[in-house]
Amino acid sequence: MKKLDICIAGGASTYTPGILIGLIKKMKSFPINKLVLYDIDEEKLSLMGQYSKILMKDFAPNVEIIYTSNKEEAFKNIDYVFCQIRTGGLLMREQDELIPLKYGVIGQETCGPGGFSYGMRSIRDMIELVKDIRKYSNEAWILNYTNPAAIVAVALDREFPDDKRILNICDQPISLLMSYARILGNINYKDMTPHYFGLNHFGWFTKIIDNHTGDDLVPKLKQLILEEGFYPANKEERDPSWLVTYSAVVDMLKLDPTYLPSTYLQYYLIPQKTFSHLNKERTRAREVIDGRLKRVYDECKLVIKEGTTKKLKSVQDEFNKVDAHGEMIVEIAESIYLDQKRPYIVMVRNNGIIDNLNKDAMVEVKCLLGANGPIPDIIGEIGTYHKGLIEQQYAYEKLTIEAYYEESYLKALQALTINRTIVDQEVAKKILDDLIVLNKGYWPRLK
Template sequence: MKKFNLTLVGGGSTWTPGLLQSLCKMKDRFPLKKLIMFDIDAERQAIIGEFAKILFREQYPELEFHYTTNVEEAYADVDFVFMQMRTGGFKMREKDEKIPLSMGILGQETCGPGGFAYGLRSIRDMIKTINDIRKYSKDAWILNYTNPAAIVAEALRRVFPDDKRILNICDQPVNLLRSYGRLLGKDPNEFEPVYFGLNHFGWFTHLYDKEGKDLLPELKKLILEGGFKPADAEQRDKSWLDTYAMVRDMLIDFPDYLPNTYLQYYYYPDYKVSHLDPNYTRANEVMDGREKRIFAECKRVAEAGTAKDSVLVHNDAHSEFIIEVAESIAYNKGRIYIVIVENNGIISNIQDDAMVEVAAVLTANGPRPLAVGKIGTFYKGMMEAQLAYEKLTVDAYFEGSYEKALQALTLNRTVVSAKKARQVLDALIEANKDYWPELK
């Protein structure tokens, strides 16, 4: 069985230890010869890097491992690159959330003005990183988790139109599939989903079991009668439990399909604003919770010299999904996963150059998307407004256009008012002056 060289970009991420543990757990399915962690924050990465040395010494001794801040070291002769960058870190995420909320506008990591700000920060670093990778490993598969994935995917489509080994993915559909499995008492790995939308903006239209039965009617009934929880509810912060609970509300109002949890921010922006604390947002919850827990545990393992009794709370779906995607590509498995691809007729009444999120068969030659066909007027209208926002956001970045940025935020359903859009845009420009291109 062929072994691969893998680079993990964003070695200092709080998600990294869970991914490292999953690589150990799944080493028989996706074996590695070499693993390199890369991050521009040496101090932050070192804490996780030292934990990794001990973990691999005990669970993956045959693996060649090191961590670095050197670009050539990171990308020379690699087969796969997993990317999970956060330009500006949690401190900028906190601003993304709090600045809009201070104006009575939704403040969320990837949706609305917060996602807009994060997107404009991510584009520059994503382009640089892919150019760096291609300088040293022109054929490596680049699997990208970096958010906001919709904006990032649109920007990369424009800059690297002929690079067919960049695949943007998101773990939220997988989180939902696992949660459906928990509710139904079935193995989610046996589901065949039918799904369409944009990233963080989509719907499950069918969910077939291995006998071909559509489980969606039963699933909708269970959610309407008993509510909805994530598969790993016992490990989730309260904000995530509240997020999943809103699926029932969305299903009552729009019963056709099962929605991605993020749609609540677009369906009910005023309601969500009224239930968020502008002084203590999800960023604070993560910094005070998961971040402290993860780094404290990594330090404890390094001091103890063993990871045998280490239990890191992490999202299995996040780490296992990206490995499963790599496995399906590496060994031409042809499994079905929900990924982000250029439309080109998949959704027949949406423009071809949209970066859509749909089910696709993943092979050694990349994704083969499954056709969706025409979608209804309501869903088409929702998607086209969001798609226009995403494209105008990327236009604003490449053109340095204040006008396009204002148009983008005015179109976004979490903002709507042009006066509010201008107010929040001006504040975000000031907060992001070290990261964004100048908008004129």
Template structure:
């Protein structure tokens, strides 16, 4: 089994140590020769990298090399796989993404609604540049992109790199939900076979089978409505915000019992409730800054101070394991089934061919082979078409520098709907994102009626 050279772009991420522990846990399935971290923020990366060096020394001694750098040529040359997890603007801009809509009584969330548009318009340019850089230094590398908002980024990359067969956009949220399904059933998450359709952060499980073909969907629905639903993945299990999010699934399954929803649908189905629950002064971004970021940096400091992992608790999470299992199936042509983003091309029969849909696919060394979904019914088709139009309009706004397209996108989005509100949010976001967004032309101020 060939050993791979892996590059992690965004080495300073708070998710990186969990990714490293996942690589340790999965090293028999995805053996590595080298790991290289690449980040544009040297200080942020250095702490995570120094802790990682100690983890790998203890838990992955057979690794031939570990490196970290801010030099893209050094990082990206001769890569076999590149895992991408960047955040343009950092958590400081995420906090603004969430606060601005809340000031106008709209959902303030990282990837959904106005926050997703703001984050997407910041991410597109950096992602295009990064893919071009990777293709320059490692033309044949597999690129697995985790960067959010994945739906908007995937649409932009589809337009920019239409013939790149080794570029895959993925999200771990379906897998994180399935970890809780596995807990209900007393099974390992990778023993479950999902049937699923939708867009990223906007989809539904139609069935949950096991590898013997037994259907457990009704058991899961019953457990959710009768016993409740909790997050079980290590990264989110004790997070109060995620606990509330998983609890909202009970309401969604009660109101719309046909399918099992992605948790992010709460923002689109219950936007008023979501606004009422949020606090502009304690957004999810602020909770991450005061929670996971501090926790991970404290853990890294402890490892570095001790020159050992003896006094810390390190956990494997689905964020890393999912990415690695997908990569392994590509590297070794395993043909495993995972939920990933692909160009539709008839997979969901009554959606446009050029939609970037999220569906189960066979993962091979020739790329993902999506499994046919067929026709979807009116309710789901209507919701998806509205969300898809929003995503395409955001990307149109980027390429055309169009204020009008951005306004149309926000007005169409179910978390906003109201055109005057959309204009006010957009104008505030333009002011906040001057350093990051393309200049949107025809900037007309809100009209008070």
């Protein structure tokens, strides 16, 4: 088997250790020659790079580790690029969340005005990143985790419509499958085949098939969730805000039991209740800054000091866990590399997948992933209610992209007005004006 050269763009991210462990676990079926960590934050990159060298020395000593802020060194002759960049970092994310709260509107990383703010920042850097990768590795697979994935996917599809080796993915469907498996108690999430439709962070599970029996598990899952509640698979390790997020599925199911909803639908379908749980003194971004961010880099420093990961129980424990973010991206790369055509929920251009929806929408559906890219499920027509919700959300996404490309203040205002988390045009204008000030130097100048 050919040994592969892999690059993680956004290599200093706190999610990188999970990807590294995912790569180590798959080393026999997805063999690596070289792993490059690329990032523009050289201080954090140095910590993560040193940590990565030590981790690989302990578990995969034949893999060459490079960490760099040089684009040519990062992207030249690379087979796969895993993208997880965050333009503006966590401090800008915190402001994305806080500004809407001033006006009684949900502040969230990927949904509503927070997602709009972050999306407008992400577009430029993601387009530049893809161009840089293609300059040095024209055939590399680009597997993109960068948020807000819905907006980024639409932008990349517009900018690179003929590039068949860009795949936009999100780990939330896998995280939900893990949670469903824990509730059921007698099944591995990998033995479940999901059937799903919608947009990223805006979709529904219609069926979840038990691969051993052929049974649809959704009816039983609905019953268990309504009776026992819903929580993340690794609830003991999750921040408090995630426990509230998952619990909202119960409220949505009580109101409409048609399908199993994504957790993110709470921001659009029950916004008043969701808003009541948000705390400007303790945003989700602040939880990450004080929690995962500090924890991961403290661990990096400790590993560097010790010169090994084998003395740290916390690192050893990670090998016995299932990390949705890290394992999903590695397994998708493996499925493509080995042409396994395994099923994953990913984003693809609609083009008739959902008959009665815009053909250029970037829908999120189950696809078989192999060497020639995604082979999507054909959904057919969807009902009036779900069609209406998706069309409104996609109109917001498309207007956001048009606002970016046309540098249009009006289209930015229209995008925020049509978003279900706002709907009031005067409030949308106040939020937009504050976000323009916040994002000076990141956004194009809106006219």
